[in-house]
Structures are given as structure tokens and as C-alpha cells.
Amino acid sequence: MSGPLSSLKILDFSTLLPGPFASLLLADMGAEVLRIESPTRPDLVRVLPPHDGEVSAAHAYLNRNKRSIALDLKRPEAIEVVRQLLIDHDIVLEQFRPGVMERLGLGYEALRAINPRLIYVSITGYGQTGPYKDRAGHDINYLALSGLAAQTGRKDSGPLPLGVQVADVAGGSFHAVMGLLAAVIQRQQTGEGQYIDISMTDCSFTLHAMGGSAYLACGEEPSMESQALNGGSFYDYYRTRDGRWLSVGSLEPQFMQQLCAALGRPELAARGLSPRPEDQRALKRELQVAFELRDFDEWCELFAGLDACVEPMLSLSEAVEHPQLKARELVVEVPREGGDGQRQIACPIKFSDGIPAPRHIGAKVGAHTVDVLRELGYDDERIAGLKAGKVIG
Structure with missing residues (x-):
């Protein structure tokens, strides 16, 4: 079984959560995803606790079904490897701050000159334009600036730090996948790729599907516990006698x-x-x-x-065992090297033709470097030279 996206080959330069979650969805649906990683500055999710053995559980999940090549992108020889990969991989996903990829010689204009069919997706906190484009941020900041936090919480205690990363995932990851697949459809019609600018703040702002429309059309400002669905009505959570x-x-x-x-x-x-x-x-x-x-x-x-x-209201451990979620097969066993499989959250999208079974958990940095270089035609001597020069890891 190859999956509905088996024709897509993606170079993934992203780290942490938004980009890797997006490419996880694509890989689960059959796309071939190759992570381009630094041999000296590892993705911080790799060290994020808790660990299952020596592997971060979050990293093992977010990066399943993907291959990894370790390249020092500050070296010209590494940039040449990326350029060769672009002949066959015609989608790029990156998550650096604006201008970083251009300084490396890997910006959209430079790469589309190699492959005009290139679809290039950039995920950032604030987008490629505007006064905040170079500013650092995290999920909580994007939710605050987009106005979402102002209507999520209690009047007497204030906004809530949510237990899931809404701006990163619902904002960055999901919109990146939608934009990427829309560009793929257009490329099938025109033969041309394009650049896609994804701002997690922008995408969070569009989640004001009901409150935002009411404000813009009628001037009705949403606030905490002021709407039917945010605590302003009986629609809410209620404590039982035993504290549940x-x-x-x-x-x-x-x-x-x-x-x-x-x-x-x-x-x-x-x-x-x-x-x-x-x-x-x-x-x-x-x-x-x-x-x-x-x-x-x-x-x-x-x-x-x-x-x-x-x-x-269930805990996560209770949700895992709930008969509805079990019937939907939302937990899957994923193979890993030299041991038993690891339980992970399954792909939630159900296709009548099915999707490929998970192939492996997130790989070690550079686990597939030699394999990828050999596929590009590099011989052992040339690969040894790149290793000696610390171009690859």
C-alpha cells in the first residue's frame, strides 16, 4: 500500500513542533519525507522528556516514517547536496526566521531556479512581512496577539495556558498542509510551483470563526465568559460530588x-x-x-x-482506553530498531483505500545520510571525504 500522497517527495528543514507535525501528517499519508538536520545543533525535541529508553517519546512520534540526513548547511558542499536533492524532491518545508534560508543560499528564488516545479512552504510565528516578522515567539504569544486568549478563560482568574499547542498545530501545521496540497493541485494544472508563507499568528487569528465574524460585522467584542460557547451560558464543565x-x-x-x-x-x-x-x-x-x-x-x-x-471529562489514560477511541484505532504500534514497537497516536484520517502501516519511529540524526548520498551517486571515497570534512554527520 503506497498511500494517497506517495507521489510527493519533501525536504523538511523544520524542527520542534509545527513543521514536524505537518510533515508527519504528509508522511503518514504516503509522502516521502527527508529531514535535513544539523549534525551539531540537534532538534530540541530530541532531548525533550520523557524518554522511552534513549529516545524522546515526542520526537519518536513527530518524526515517524521520515528519513534523516545530517548536513552542515554552512558548508558549500552541503548546499550542493541539497541542490542535487532538489532535482527529485520538489517540495521544501522550512521553519527558520525570515531571511535565514536566503543567507544559506537556499531561499525560494535560488531553489526554484533549479526546479521551477518547486513548492516552498515557510512556517514562522508572524510571517515574512510586517513589523513582527523577525520577532521571537511561542504558542502562548501567538494566541495572545491574535485575540484568542482574551476570550478563553475565567473573568476572575484570567486566560488559561492550554494543554495543547493550538497556534503551533491548528495554526501552523494544519494550514501548512492545506496550503501545500492546494499548491500541488495547482501545479498539476500549470506545471509551476510557488511560495507559501504561513504565519502561526495569522492562522490563529482566522480561528475566530464565530466571535470574529460577530465583531467585524456587528461590533460585538468577545471576551471571557461572554459568549454561549466560552462560559457565558450553561455550556460548560461541572464538578461532581467526588471532584471529577x-x-x-x-x-x-x-x-x-x-x-x-x-x-x-x-x-x-x-x-x-x-x-x-x-x-x-x-x-x-x-x-x-x-x-x-x-x-x-x-x-x-x-x-x-x-x-x-x-x-x-477524561484523562489521557482514560481516553486511550475509551471504547470509541479504541474502535477508531487511534493508537498504533510503530516499529523501532532493535526492540519492541512503540505505542503512538495513529493518523486520524481514514481513507477507504487505507494508508501504509507505520514504518518506523523517528530516526537518529543522520541515520540515512549514507543511503541518501549513494542514491545521489556519491561513491564511498567521496562520502568519506564529506565525513572527514565534517560536512555530514
């Missing part, structure tokens, strides 16, 4: 009626359907009292038989 939590999303009348009947308070349904803020606040107080009358397991058993949009 349930999610309640019973927005539609039929779900609200089932919720209130299950709580033994059918008369509350009318408040749930009222748009008046005072009714919503009153209902929330009633729900808080009601849910604290029973333990978590009791509520789970009760709502398991109802279609009321009430579900338990």
Missing part, C-alpha cells in the same frame, strides 16, 4: 430536555432555551448544585444511555 468533571453541551431543545429530566429538574429546560443572560446564569447555578449531588461514575452510567450531549 462532566462536559455539558445540551444546546438544542431535545438535548436540554433530556439533561433536565435526567437531573430530576425538568422545569429547568425553559431557562436553558432562554437567550437572556440572567436565565443562563441562574441555570448554571442550578446545574452546579445538581451535579454535585452524585459521584462521577453514577453520572457516567446515567448519561451513557441518553443522547443529551453530556460526556465525562
